[in-house]
Amino acid sequence: MTAPGDAPKISVRGLHKAFGTNEVLRGIDLDLPAGQSLAVIGGSGTGKSVLIKSIIGLLEPDSGSILIDGEETLGLSPGERERVTRKFGMLFQGAALFDSLPVWENVAFGLIQSQGVRRRDAREAALEAMNMVGLDTDIADRSPAELSGGMQKRAGLARAIATKPEIMFFDEPTTGLDPIMGSVIDSLIVKSVRELGATALTITHDMASARRIADNVAMIYQGRIVWHGPVAEIDHSGNDMVDQFINGRSIGPIQLQVAV
Amino acid sequence: MRFLASIGRGTISTFATIGQIAVFAGIGLYHCVRPPFYPRLIVQQMIEIGYYSLPVVGLTAIFTGAVLALQSFNGFGFAGEATIANVVVWGITRELGPVLAGLMVAGRIGAAMAAEIGTMRVTEQIDALTTLSTNPYKYLVAPRLIAAIAMLPLLVLVADVIGVLGGFLVSVYDFGFNPTTYLKSTWDSLDGTGFVSGLVKAAVFGFLVALMGTYHGYHSKGGAQGVGQATTNAVVSASILLLLFNFIITAVFFAS
Numbered sequence: 001m002t003a004p005g006d007a008p009k010i011s012v013r014g015l016h017k018a019f020g021t022n023e024v025l026r027g028i029d030l031d032l033p034a035g036q037s038l039a040v041i042g043g044s045g046t047g048k049s050v051l052i053k054s055i056i057g058l059l060e061p062d063s064g065s066i067l068i069d070g071e072e073t074l075g076l077s078p079g080e081r082e083r084v085t086r087k088f089g090m091l092f093q094g095a096a097l098f099d100s101l102p103v104w105e106n107v108a109f110g111l112i113q114s115q116g117v118r119r120r121d122a123r124e125a126a127l128e129a130m131n132m133v134g135l136d137t138d139i140a141d142r143s144p145a146e147l148s149g150g151m152q153k154r155a156g157l158a159r160a161i162a163t164k165p166e167i168m169f170f171d172e173p174t175t176g177l178d179p180i181m182g183s184v185i186d187s188l189i190v191k192s193v194r195e196l197g198a199t200a201l202t203i204t205h206d207m208a209s210a211r212r213i214a215d216n217v218a219m220i221y222q223g224r225i226v227w228h229g230p231v232a233e234i235d236h237s238g239n240d241m242v243d244q245f246i247n248g249r250s251i252g253p254i255q256l257q258v259a260v
Numbered sequence: 261m262r263f264l265a266s267i268g269r270g271t272i273s274t275f276a277t278i279g280q281i282a283v284f285a286g287i288g289l290y291h292c293v294r295p296p297f298y299p300r301l302i303v304q305q306m307i308e309i310g311y312y313s314l315p316v317v318g319l320t321a322i323f324t325g326a327v328l329a330l331q332s333f334n335g336f337g338f339a340g341e342a343t344i345a346n347v348v349v350w351g352i353t354r355e356l357g358p359v360l361a362g363l364m365v366a367g368r369i370g371a372a373m374a375a376e377i378g379t380m381r382v383t384e385q386i387d388a389l390t391t392l393s394t395n396p397y398k399y400l401v402a403p404r405l406i407a408a409i410a411m412l413p414l415l416v417l418v419a420d421v422i423g424v425l426g427g428f429l430v431s432v433y434d435f436g437f438n439p440t441t442y443l444k445s446t447w448d449s450l451d452g453t454g455f456v457s458g459l460v461k462a463a464v465f466g467f468l469v470a471l472m473g474t475y476h477g478y479h480s481k482g483g484a485q486g487v488g489q490a491t492t493n494a495v496v497s498a499s500i501l502l503l504l505f506n507f508i509i510t511a512v513f514f515a516s
Contacts, residue, residue: 056390085391092388110393114393
């Protein structure tokens with residue numbers, strides 16, 4: 001997947017993270033080449049969110065290595081961490097828009113606060129980003145609470161792309177949306193990532209979404225990557241866990257703790 | 261053994277919490293003095309803390325001043341303008357003004373801070389700040405600390421004036437005191453150290469209220485119930501700390 005000599009955009013090695021006695025990540029190894037889109041799939045509680053939060057720097061792993069553009073990011077000072085974070089854009093599961101700010105200021109937040117763009121120019125850039133994700137600019141001065149779930153996701157996507165990041169993260173982008181709106185959001189994600197030439201990492205348990213968004217898929221189970229390959233091969237992975245997961249079967253090697 | 265173990269666990273947990281609050285306060289204060297600053301947010305918080313707290317602080321002060329005059333008059337039997345004015349001005353400027361204003365602001369602002377920041381925590385808005393290269397301490401904590409430290413002394417200044425006015429109204433219209441003599445006695449009773457101690461207390465109380473509000477909000481978890489718990493903890497801990505520091509500051513100023 002990575003051409004010889006090219007450092008992957010994101011490289012994760014031997015990542016471990018535990019909360020008390022609960023070992024969530026048990027040695028994750030993952031490479032994401034520049035310009036590619038990877039979907040990490042897996043059931044609830046398998047460590048997807050912990051993985052993405054560790055890469056972004058929201059959680060401190062117990063051990064392992066996370067390289068961004070070949071640079072080790074674990075143990076960076078806050079200032080150095082901020083420099084690395086400027087490469088990132090993220091769409092959160094619940095959009096995570098700031099309630100206290102109007103929609104346009106949410107979208108322009110990164111431009112104003114971290115890039116020092118003047119408010120008037122930032123507003124123009126925000127309206128442009130809103131156009132890109134199909135949001136009517138008439139809602140620019142509305143509060144996020146006045147928007148529907150789908151519109152909030154679009155606004156969150158506009159905020160993520162407004163700073164033109166090199167790497168984009170998507171946390172369950174279709175959760176809570178109807179299938180049509182989910183498909184729209186996926187299309188916007190693919191379009192935005194292509195236009196920016198960004199590298200994308202998505203975590204999801206929605207297989208339809210993973211197939212639409214990703215070039216490659218990695219499956220995580222019990223804190224380890226159990227399969228990693230092109231999205232086109234996922235139906236013939238030869239991995240029983242992947243087969244069980246993508247077909248939604250209750251019987252198979254993946255054991256769920258379900259009280260009946 | 262089980263009893264001793266539970267005492268040990270409680271002690272360790274208490275010291276761990278004190279340590280966490282101290283570290284949080286240190287980081288918050290560090291970001292108060294290190295640029296970049298957010299003047300827009302600081303002004304917004306000043307208006308929220310100072311301007312919108314005026315009615316509740318003013319009402320508390322006027323009734324407290326009035327009650328102080330009433331109780332002093334009844335308690336001392338017959339007392340002249342000088343005695344009542346002295347009791348009111350000392351009581352309000354040294355203790356009741358700062359303490360009651362602090363407690364009112366703890367209830368109004370400390371709770372609001374904890375609820376707002378707690379909701380931001382559980383809805384991942386604080387994580388979003390980090391991904392947008394914005395330090396949450398600088399954006400959320402520092403403006404609230406600066407605004408509360410600056411506005412509480414101003415609120416107490418207003419509470420002092422209104423509290424003394426409450427005593428004046430009761431003394432003049434209920435006891436029939438001479439207004440000019442009462443005002444002169446009030447002015448004569450006003451001592452610089454007592455007045456300054458009240459303002460120092462106010463600044464410290466402002467810091468404590470904002471610290472507890474932001475700390476408990478920042479560390480809230482578990483959805484709506486967690487935010488509710490954080491709000492309760494913010495008000496209760498700020499109120500207790502406020503009374504503790506009131507004693508400490510009083511001892512520092514007036515121990516001799």
